[in-house]
Amino acid sequence: MPKITALLAVLVLAVWPPAASTQDLPKASADRMETRIKALAEFGKNADGGVDRVAYSDADKAGRAYIIGQLRSLGLEVRVDAAANIFARRSGTDPSAKPILFGSHIDSVPGGGNYDGPTGVIAAIEAMELLNTAGHTTRHPLELVVFSNEEGGLVGSLAMRGHLKPEALAVVNASGRSIGDGTNFIGGNIDEIASATVTPGSYEAFIELHIEQGGILDEEKLDIGVVEGIVGIGWWDVTIEGYANHGGTTAMNNRRDAMVTAAELTLAVNRIALTTPGRQVATVGRIQAFPGAPNVIPGRVEMSLEIRDLEQAKIDGIFAAIEKEAQQIAARSGTKVSFEYLEVASEPAPTDPRMRKVIEKATRNMGYSYRYLPSGAGHDAQDMVHLAPTGMIFVPSVGGVSHSPNEFTTPEAMAKGADVLARTIMAIDAGSLGEH
Numbered sequence: 461m462p463k464i465t466a467l468l469a470v471l472v473l474a475v476w477p478p479a480a481s482t483q484d485l486p487k488a489s490a491d492r493m494e495t496r497i498k499a500l501a502e503f504g505k506n507a508d509g510g511v512d513r514v515a516y517s518d519a520d521k522a523g524r525a526y527i528i529g530q531l532r533s534l535g536l537e538v539r540v541d542a543a544a545n546i547f548a549r550r551s552g553t554d555p556s557a558k559p560i561l562f563g564s565h566i567d568s569v570p571g572g573g574n575y576d577g578p579t580g581v582i583a584a585i586e587a588m589e590l591l592n593t594a595g596h597t598t599r600h601p602l603e604l605v606v607f608s609n610e611e612g613g614l615v616g617s618l619a620m621r622g623h624l625k626p627e628a629l630a631v632v633n634a635s636g637r638s639i640g641d642g643t644n645f646i647g648g649n650i651d652e653i654a655s656a657t658v659t660p661g662s663y664e665a666f667i668e669l670h671i672e673q674g675g676i677l678d679e680e681k682l683d684i685g686v687v688e689g690i691v692g693i694g695w696w697d698v699t700i701e702g703y704a705n706h707g708g709t710t711a712m713n714n715r716r717d718a719m720v721t722a723a724e725l726t727l728a729v730n731r732i733a734l735t736t737p738g739r740q741v742a743t744v745g746r747i748q749a750f751p752g753a754p755n756v757i758p759g760r761v762e763m764s765l766e767i768r769d770l771e772q773a774k775i776d777g778i779f780a781a782i783e784k785e786a787q788q789i790a791a792r793s794g795t796k797v798s799f800e801y802l803e804v805a806s807e808p809a810p811t812d813p814r815m816r817k818v819i820e821k822a823t824r825n826m827g828y829s830y831r832y833l834p835s836g837a838g839h840d841a842q843d844m845v846h847l848a849p850t851g852m853i854f855v856p857s858v859g860g861v862s863h864s865p866n867e868f869t870t871p872e873a874m875a876k877g878a879d880v881l882a883r884t885i886m887a888i889d890a891g892s893l894g895e896h
């Protein structure tokens with residue numbers, strides 16, 4: 461080979477095949493995503509235009525079969541783990557590289573909508589489709605995941621963490637099946653549930669795209685939410701003890717009325733959460749007076765207290781302020797207030813700061829508008845933060861509606877989300893997270 465040709469050959473080899481950049485990916489197809497959303501919405505369709513696709517129902521099983529068909533048609537290798545999580549793998553060029561995981565869920569609450577969960581799964585499918593169209597093979601293997609029974613307590617992701625408690629298996633949901641039987645019904649194997657456990661560090665990253673479920677992005681007319689984390693939830697049972705007495709014969713200045721204390725305390729909860737700097741929320745959502753008769757001064761009131769924030773210290777601080785004020789109210793009114801902390805509460809789950817940056821950059825590169833925001837609702841991502849660097853992408857919910865047949869996200873908004881998801885995957889594949 462003449463020298464000059466050899467040199468040319470080296471040059472050509474050096475630039476061919478071209479390193480695929482994120483710009484090489486086509487844009488996501490809003491039409492294709494809408495078609496898939498509508499097809500999935502047929503499984504468990506209800507009269508209100510939403511779905512009853514509760515985990516372990518016939519509709520859930522049929523919806524999963526539809527999704528598996530879509531995944532196979534894209535040439536992905538599908539497997540279902542013992543917890544009935546669906547995984548669809550696309551090989552990478554480097555067998556030693558850790559897989560990049562992304563996905564969401566397709567089960568719904570009873571009387572649910574067509575976007576909470578499915579949007580993330582359909583966007584993940586779209587990302588795979590875009591890579592196929594571009595003919596781009598990533599270095600890392602890619603895995604799409606459809607978590608089982610998200611709405612019934614993050615069952616699939618808890619099992620991946622190895623945190624699904626044996627006593628949870630007997631819990632029956634609206635499908636009429638228990639978590640144990642239901643998992644088997646949709647393709648899992650509850651006897652082998654331990655095999656679903658994933659060792660922390662097995663994945664390069666995890667990304668979940670989801671509808672916001674709140675109204676911030678819609679109100680501010682923004683395309684993308686870069687999720688800072690899933691807020692922690694503190695729950696308390698509050699008991700107020702006064703003295704039950706005749707509502708007709710007991711003078712107003714001689715009462716120890718548990719209900720009046722409860723009312724003052726409820727106002728205090730609202731005021732403290734509202735006036736303390738920060739984005740915390742606090743709610744009294746349940747209240748019951750005893751004995752509960754129109755002509756008896758309540759001797760006891762039981763009520764709930766919930767506080768949510770991205771930081772545990774903030775939750776603790778708000779609670780301390782509420783408790784202090786409760787004791788002052790109690791002292792004034794001759795009642796007694798006690799708080800019992802409930803273990804069902806969950807800790808805040810911040811996303812990985814590097815993942816936020818990667819998502820932000822992918823969003824900017826597309827020219828889409830965005831903001832950072834917390835997630836007030838729970839997601840499988842809150843389990844995944846313990847297994848891999850985790851990021852979440854929100855797309856707008858029209859009117860902030862969710863867990864309702866009126867849930868809606870426009871096809872264009874979904875497509876923008878899929879664009880960001882696909883480019884986030886590409887950036888991570890190119891090493892954006894650095895060594896970890």
Ligand SMILES: [Zn+2]
Binds near residue numbers: 565610670
């Ligand atoms: Zn969801």
